[in-house]
Amino acid sequence: MDTKIIEMAALGRALYPGMLYDCRNDSFIPGITLWDKNALRDDIDVLDQTKTFVKLAASDSVSDKANLLNVSASLKASFLGGLVEVGGSAKYLQDTKSSARQCRVTMQYSQTTKFEQLTMKELGNIAYPKVFEQKTATHVVTAVLYGASAFMLFDYSSSESENKQEIEGSLQAVVKKIPTISIEGQASLKLSSEEKKLAENINVTFYGDYELDENPTTYTEALRACKKLPGLLKDRNSKGVPVTVWLYPLTLLDSRAAKLVREISLSLVSKTESVLEDLADAERKCNDLLRNPITASFPELNKSLEQFRELHSFYKIALQKSLVSILPNIRSGALENKALGDILTNHGMTPFTATNMNKWLDDITTQLNVLTSYTSALKDVTFVSSERLFNSILYDPNVDSVVSLTFTSLKSEDPYLVGVRSFVYSDALANFGQPITKAFSYPTTQPWFTSLDISSRMRQNLTLFTSFFKTNINNSRIKFVVASISDPSNPGTSIRLYQSSTLKDPKFQPVSKPAAPVVGTSDGKPLVTLSKSPTGETRQFIIEYRNTQPTDSASDLAMWKVIMTPDANTSFAFSDLNPLQQYWVRYRAVGTLGVSEPSDYLQFSFSGMLDFTMSQWNLSMPSLINHIRTKIMTNMGFSRWSSSTIKSEVSNIINNPNLSYDGEIPGGMKIGTALYFQGTALKTGTSFEMNVRAGSWSSGDYTFFAYFKLGESMAFNTRRGPNWEASENVSSCPITKGSAFDMFFVVKQEGWEVNINGQKVYLFKHRLPVEKATTLGIFGDIVMNTMGTVSNWGNSTFGKELAPGISRTVLSNIQSDVQYPVSNPQKNYNGKLPVAVKPGLVFFFQGVVPSDFKCFAINFLVGSDIAFQFLAQSIGMIYNSCRSGNWENAIQIKGSPFVKGSAFDILFFINSTGYEIIINGLPFSTFAHRMPVENVNFIEINADVFMNNFSIIDVDKVNIKAKIPANV
Known part of the structure; x- marks a missing residue:
């Protein structure tokens, strides 16, 4: 050597x-x-x-x-x-x-x-x-x-x-x-x-x-x-x-000189390097965790990381001192390579192995990730990171109550650090060259954040605290904080309530969102049934109601009228509401502290003091007719498309808007979007118009203007300021008097495409930038049931089904929301009625006539006889009855309210004299009884119709109950 x-x-x-x-x-x-x-x-x-x-x-x-x-x-x-x-x-x-x-x-x-x-x-x-x-x-x-x-x-x-x-x-x-x-x-x-x-x-x-x-x-x-x-x-x-x-x-040069006896083993050098690299990696991870913003908010974790860094540094210095003392002795021959091997063996018995350090650092990382996920939505809540700050809030004379989401399992004494500290200050490290006889054993306690029970309680507490905070944020006498206080009796988190600077409840349960209200009638008045909060103690209720469609706008909150109940009675009767008007109602629970978030709202209408008996019914009562239609089906039920399709693909839905209508288009218009309309033309009407514009009604730019003369013609145009441009006219109109319609205004690259009842009727090429249009206006002789926007026409069900070459006749059975729609015109539907027919019943039918519609029939049967045949044709209507195979005198009506490819609904009111027929919400005709109505026991539907819904309604004065929600 x-x-x-x-x-x-x-x-x-x-x-x-x-x-x-x-x-x-x-x-x-x-x-x-x-x-x-x-x-x-x-x-x-x-x-x-x-x-x-x-x-x-x-x-x-x-x-x-x-x-x-x-x-x-x-x-x-x-x-x-x-x-x-x-x-x-x-x-x-x-x-x-x-x-x-x-x-x-x-x-x-x-x-x-x-x-x-x-x-x-x-x-x-x-x-x-x-x-x-x-x-x-x-x-x-x-x-x-x-x-x-x-x-x-x-x-x-x-x-x-x-x-x-x-x-x-x-x-x-x-x-x-x-x-x-x-x-x-x-x-x-x-x-x-x-x-x-x-x-x-x-x-x-x-x-x-x-x-x-x-x-x-x-x-x-x-x-x-x-x-x-x-x-x-x-x-x-x-x-x-x-x-x-x-x-x-x-x-x-001279044999008397000192010499290098041996070199350090390459394998031991490699192991030494690996040990020091592991220590450096742990130091880097610790530094990253200390830099994490959430660490500063929780002093227990910050203190633990600082302690680890200090003990880690102490150990690293001690290890290097041991190396300094033995390396020269190995090279001079005073010690064998085994001395370095013994130090590395000792290292493997300490708390500072890569396995031990990484496990602890991973646990700390997981805790910080959990804390981050639980507090990320609480940016507006004060984080209490010191006892001094907590006391300043508790003793604030302007604060009556402090509600704290408290993390209770961030221990001030970490078992791993206790073991590390014990080792660092022991004789084992002081004499690191001597063999360590007992290896460090990592604590086996289960971390709190791995318990499913604790996690479940933490989620519930977070939901309760967040909801309560958002609802009561404007109450200056209540202060909300996030803190960490060790409490083994409530592991994970708890909501702690402090009042008058004192802990009143370590497991406070605030009131939370109650169930939706239930509306009925009592003595002719709407009766609201409330539910107590599922958590906390309910002492009162705050009932909120309005007569306009709620929105998510913050300014919309002022539109709710408020009633405070005197106690926690769960029944409340309204008074002084306008009969037959639409209302929306919701409510909040009032607890020992604060109020809950509001329940989901419920839309309702009632007949108030109208107390008509069956003998008083006649076709001059459109408000009552509309009331019954609303009871039977949702506003979206009138469409040729199913309600689930409309709900999932139409945004910014407005139901039953008042006409004339003038309102903002949420998000504006651009290429690939569409406006959707579903309504009914008045039987006595002549025309209606729609405009999509930028600016005011009188002087704004009309990006697209559409005028419909019922059953006769259509016109499309633009207007720049007050000046109209050249009109583009069509000498026909698929929307006739008394008919229902589905309509889309689709913004395509080349222009505005108009689709009515499943057919493309016109393409109006762009003259003004569509992106500037912000407002929609509607005026004329129609009732608008539903309207909204389609954000991606090309990928929507509407866009795909209305593509060129696709027949609505084929697709009508797909759009039905029932499992087995009557989609084959050659197969009759014949069903026995499970109730006795009598005056006071209403038969309700809702469906779509195909684009190749010729006729369809609804037969009220007495055995094999037909008590009343309702035969709808594209050119008119025929009513008749049939006894023992012999047809009786037919009643013919010119003109048909049924439009090829469009949706419809029919109400047959049965009274003591006959059948009163309402089509698309408008009185149409009557048919006098020719056979005792009590003998009617079957319904038959056949020919060119896709029937989505058939129900039988029992009318008791003006209170109605759906006896048979029968999908056919």
Whole structure:
């Protein structure tokens, strides 16, 4: 071992030919030489050794950095053990990333200039032989290679939302371009916009053997520095600093000299490096957790991390001291390699193994993630991070109550840290060279955040607290906070109530959202049935009602009228409401503290003081007819499309708007959107119009204007300010008097496409920018049931089914919301009625007639006889009856309210004299009884119709109940 000449990296140390070196502790010995100083200066061989190279490295491990500096395994062991003090560019070895989210690329620029060596003459003329007897050195420097190196560390701190691997790849690409950019000076041309953005956020650290006026800290400054580096040594006429040295064993000159007995085992060096890398990784993870914003809000976790960092540092220093003491002794032969192996074995028995540290840090990370997820929606709530802040809130004279979402399991005494602290201050670490007999055992307690029961309670508490906070945020006498207080009796979280600066309830349950109200009638008045809050104590109710459609607008809150009940009685009767008008009602529970969020609202109407009996019914009561239709089906039930399709694909729905209508189009219009309308034309009406515009009704720009003359014609136009442009006219109109219609205004690339009852009727090419349209206006002789917007026409069911070449006849059975619709015109439906027919019943039918509609029939049967046949044709109506196979006198009505491809609904009111028929909400005709209605026991439906719904309604005065919701 002692006869080997050693090549070694200088690492910024001031080494020169003739200097003595001790390889046992990797230190040089200044001031003492074997030769005369003048002889050393005069008898030196000098050779030119000019070389330049550039390297890039993305890894930050000790091994990779050592490889860049050509550090041998033995010298690396000394560096790891703290024996070597590096300088110049070699300080790069000491720079480690402080964060696991830190992306780093290193660029090395190196030059060599001169090679100097002692001559054989000097090796033979030793002037100071006593050095051999002193045994302070093992080698002498016989040759030095001079030059210089520079390391530029390019760091980018990635966020949690960024892909670190992708960032590292982009960072390496940006750094790789520096040599070419610095030569050509065209950074603006070499970097893409994304690379420029990345470069602007790069931090640069410089370690070098060059004298720069200013060390670079940014990417741009690094570019300028790289331009200067190649000429710096030449400009200063400098050979640089020692880069590599060659060591000659002194025992080859004199056997009395000290010698290097053995080197450190390569496997032990590798294990030592791995241990120190694990410690560095844990330090980085700890630093990241301390930087997490949520950590500062919870002092227990912040304190635990600070304690870990302190104990970790203490242990690392102790471990390196142990290495410092044994490495020289192993090299001198005083100890075997086993001594280093014993230290590494001892390390495996400590709390500081990678497994133990990572498990604890992972637990802390999980806790912080849980805390983040539970508090992310509570940005407006005060986080109490200290007892001083908590007391200032509790004793605030302007605050009556403090409601705290409290995390109760963030222990101030962490079992792992207790064990770590015990080890760090034990004799085992003080005498780390001695074998440790008992290995550290990681605490086996189950973390609170892994318990399903605790997690379930935490979710419930978060929901309760969030709802209660949002509802009572404007109550200045209640203060809401988030805190952490240990409470083993309530693991996870609890809602704590403080009043008068004192804890009143450690498990406070505030009132929460109650069930939706139920509306009935009592003595002709609407009776609302309420439910108490599912949590907390309900003491009163706040009932809110209105007669306009609720929206999500904040300003809309003022539209609710409020009634406070005197107690927690769950029944409340309204008074002074307008009969037959639509109302919306909701309510809140009032608790011992604060109020709950409102229940879901319920839409209702009632008949008030109207107390008609069956004998008083007639077709001049449209309000009562509409009341019954509303009871039977939702507003969207009138459409040719099913209610589920409309609910899922139509946005910003408005039901039963008052006409004339003038309102904002939510989100405006653009290519690919559509407006949807479903309504009924008045039987006595003549026309209606619609406009989509920007600006006011009188002077705004009409982007699209549509005029419909029922059953006769259509016209489409635009208006710029007050000036109309050329009208485009169509000499027909598919919407007739008394008919129901579905209509879409579709914004396509080329213009406004108008679809009515499943057919494209016109394309009006764009004249004004559609994006400027913000307002919709409707005026004329129609009843509008439903309207809204379709945000993506091409992907909607409507757009696909109304595409060219698709027949509505085929698709009607798809659009039905029933499992077995009557979709085959050749197959009759015949069903026995499970109730006795009598005056006071209403038969309700809702469906769609296909686009190839010719006729369909609804037969009221008495056995095989037909008491009443309702035969609908495209040109008119026929009513008749049939006894024993013989048809009786037919009643013919000219004109048909049924439009090919459109939806319809029919009501047959049965009274003591006959059948009263209402089609699409409008009185149509009557048919007098020819057979006793009590004998009717079957219903038959056949021919060209898709029937979506058939129900039988029992009318008792004006209170109606659905006896048979029969889907056929």
